[in-house]
Amino acid sequence: MLLDRLKSLLQDPPPGMAFEISEAGIAAARIGSRAELGFQPLKPGTVSVSPIHQNVADPEEFARRCARWRGRRRRASGKRWR
DSSP: OHHHHHHHHHSOOOOSEEEEEOSSEEEEEEOSSSOEEEEEEOOTTSBOOOSSSOSBSOHHHHHHHHHTTTTOOOOTTOOOOO
């Protein structure tokens, strides 16, 4: 019992969000009591799936799209992220 309590204090909590990045865009899911989903499309050429080249070909565009997730919440109307 004491060991279980100690373990719960030392374990990291689950992440609040999960992301999937592809050449098409960034998909995100807010994890919690109410799951929420969103998608940010990327301009063609922003991300490249390649084992030998940089995966993020346009860092400024990628950062701009990633910044849109910061602090996003569901609007009072219940509409999901854009």
